[in-house]
Amino acid sequence: MLKLNLADFSLEHFMAHYWQQKPVVIRQGFDHFTDLISPNDLAGLACEEEVESRLVYKKDDQWQAEVGPFESYQRFGKEGWTLVVQAVNHWSPEVAELVKPFAFIPKWRLDDVMISYATPGGGVGPHIDLYDVFICQGSGRRHWRVGDLGEHKQFAAHAALLHTEPFEAIIDVELAPGDILYIPPGFPHEGVALEESMSFSVGFRAKSSCDLLSGLADYVIDKELGKALLSDSKRPICQHQGQINASDFSIIKAQLQAVLDNNTLMADFAGSYLSKTKCALDLQALDEPLAAKEVVNELLAQPLLRTGGLRCLYVDETVTQGVCYIEGERFDFGPACQQAVVALCDNDALSHALLERGLQNPEFVRQLTEWVNAGFWYFQD
Template structure:
């Protein structure tokens, strides 16, 4: 549905010279771009309790922000406000399709696709993001200013808005429909809408060491792992009671290293942790669930589509055992199921031809039937 068009450089050049290094404007990255969702449809999503949405506007010169759901926008007038819907790709297959052109980056790094509608003068103010973002301009026009990465002072313009001090732009550009602005983490930026417009931000998030260690601790606790006590038999007499000496410090590091060097344990953690979705999924459980034979027959008639936002991965260290992770859960199908795992995780759409070898494996067929009945994959008809 969407095809990324690069005139000035290749994907390899982009990754070597821009990714995580400096911002760049990609003119007509999407040619003949058509909004995957209309303003009215976006407003409809923002009516739903389970969907994360925000209104950002200015009142009497002061920044304001509200969290959804929202029922009406008439009070806001025709200027200076924006509606933002997080993880719109979870709820709209058309928005989800916008992520496909960015598959030159691994899915585990992706965050979501945020969709926004803004009136003239609308924006969220100058700010700094902690993730990589491809801002895809839809209908209308928006002016973007991007500053250099540096030690910028940030402050709360509102309880829900973290802004940054004025900055000197290194990019000052008007985006037209189909243009893309890539911004790495740490670069201040500010977008102001020129006319009623739509914008779609494809975000890629990295995790800090503290995030990963916190997640690993939860993983160990939930699975009752890493409970072995540190030991120090044969230690020498200790004379300075307040001291943690070099030998003890080395024992502490070694004890932690036993967890960090356990590849199987870390593979399970990484697969489970990164396959969990941050925002709610649009799961529609079937009222009339399939039995396995019916599922195979229907798959022969039409393919399955993964719901927007569903994350499923495998890790090199454990894929030989047919291990994969779907929405935070671990599944293992044995060595003979390795191909099924690759097909399942590497493809957004599943056909009978793609899966036929593994549909004869009871464990995989049972899991696939469970996923379809739970709404993780669906038949379009």
Template sequence: MTDAMYTPNFDTQEFLAHHWQKQPLVIKGAFAHFQDPIAPDELAGLACEEEIASRIVLTKKDNWEIFQGPIEDYSPFGDANWQLLVQAVNHWYPDVEPLVNAFRFIPDWRFDDLMVSYATPGGGVGPHIDNYDVFLLQGEGRRRWKVGAKGQYSPRGGDTHTALIDDFEPILDVVLEAGDMLYIPPGFPHRGETLETALSYSIGFRAPSQQELFSSIADHLIDTNGGNKRFTSNQEPASPGLLSVEQQAGMLALVSEILSQPDHYQTVLGQTLSQNRFELDLAEQGESYSQEELMEALEDGACLQRIGGLKVIRLEGDKHLRLFINGEIYDFDAVDDDDADELDDKLMLLANAFSFEGKQALDLCQREAIGQYFIWLLNSGYAYLA
């Protein structure tokens, strides 16, 4: 499988300027000569696994029935009107990595997962609205997609816990074939219908909500026993049953003060946005690696490879020398000041690269701090030697 096969066949910068988070877009031939990086039977194999999130959606007259995985027997579903969906395939199946890399014109912190679906004719999930950006890339087979305008839609059957809605008037109605892609920003209703047995790839990007950010900040303050400053005021209202406007403003100012301190908000953002919603496939850990063993392996031509789906994030303007990895903080602050500037550049490389080949890895390991970081990655199951 070559990376070249998964080179976007469209202007990504123009896309970001004019369509990203604004309007749905059909890109015919988004990937030229597209070939599926996974076969249907391999996808079915992943759906057997307990730790992998999968489901079957069965299309019934005017309704959909969902069967949660693991799924081992497909015979009850027949040969039409159902769809298998497997989440976070990029965590478990390394051959899809070149396809995921093709979407790194959008930063890693936004990337949610690569979901792959196998659908029989008539299979689909019904009209629904997502709260994230999604690229729907067609593999083998053909699917018809309809997209509606943003607006107020009633949840299907009055159930506010479902993303399904009553139907909508389409502004886009398109048939996708291998290599074609549909981009849908949050809030646009859409529905897919399979015309002939199809593999489809859903590349999802998500950003935090106010609720999620406040919840993360509260967790951080509790964990660090921070945010203990109490409200004080210079004067009290004349009426005993009243909370004055000044006091309301003063309490909100206390909250704003916490939110304006980088030590709080940068830590919260780094930890929250480097975490994954789906389980990672941690590398098997044998004995703990030593610096000497790592250097020997690299000299023998080994390559240090990050596991699929692992997020490594550097915060611009962070006064600490640190990386955020899957919700954890890896600190380089103890390094000599003379080395700090040079190391700052290296941290960006450590965040951007998925793998470190022999010579490059050996050069990086000349810095003891980076060698120790590689050992920590290996011993945490976040990387392996290939």
């Protein structure tokens, strides 16, 4: 099992002084770290239609980018190119293990584990990310430069590549296997492979206000909520037809605020919206579906494992009613199932003991069986 080693500071110190504030190098954050997937297997994933991947390289000193799937890599030679594959934790249980050491950050903030394989001189160019990332160095070495926050001008080096102009480095290091580089949003950075190498990036993304408002609007429309009309009875006679006066403006704001103040509505929106995965899941539906009794009995013998990347969340506002949100859907099992719902969402491996209260509820057992048969959870054997 991977364990995060912080020799120079505690997790509490990291969260108080580095998280979303400034980058830091964590030397040997993972002892004896080895690649969690081979370059060949990573290249194989990038051949699949469902997997998001891209190749970045230079041609005639101009940046190029191609989007997968890829059939072959021979034409790119042995130097100067990088293969980037998104959400590898969805497809590889070994890679999914890399998420666990970062459990001090909640799952709703997790984006994915992106892996890049680079040949000597390979990289994706200087750029700025809008998410927090822990870059864990696997095999080989890479040279990383990180700049400070500032007014960095960005430009399209290619239609699929947004780069930033040259920057002065506040971090200039080589990463060796097991080293970790943490970079918050907004800090320009660039990594260049010094030799054939692999990097494993655990990303945490926050939604913008624009994203949240757009998602909320879609949710309210889909659920046919927020249909109460603006009310302005007993209003005074209008003196200026083109004016939205202070009183009217207050009514409009109150109309919108009423949606935001509806805690149950907002909890259901947050849980549903944030539990939806961005990339495809590797769901292996059972050829011979299990019966509910078989699932319960099997739980007595072995744990039930969550498929990589599946998002399972609960919100304090509604969890007391046994409500959880899985892959964008709301499930309500009743107050007696609260403990089981929390266990379901907090644990990657589920035992009979963890789910004991829920297993006494026929609806919970029925839904759990449906999830198992669809591949959301699975038994190892």
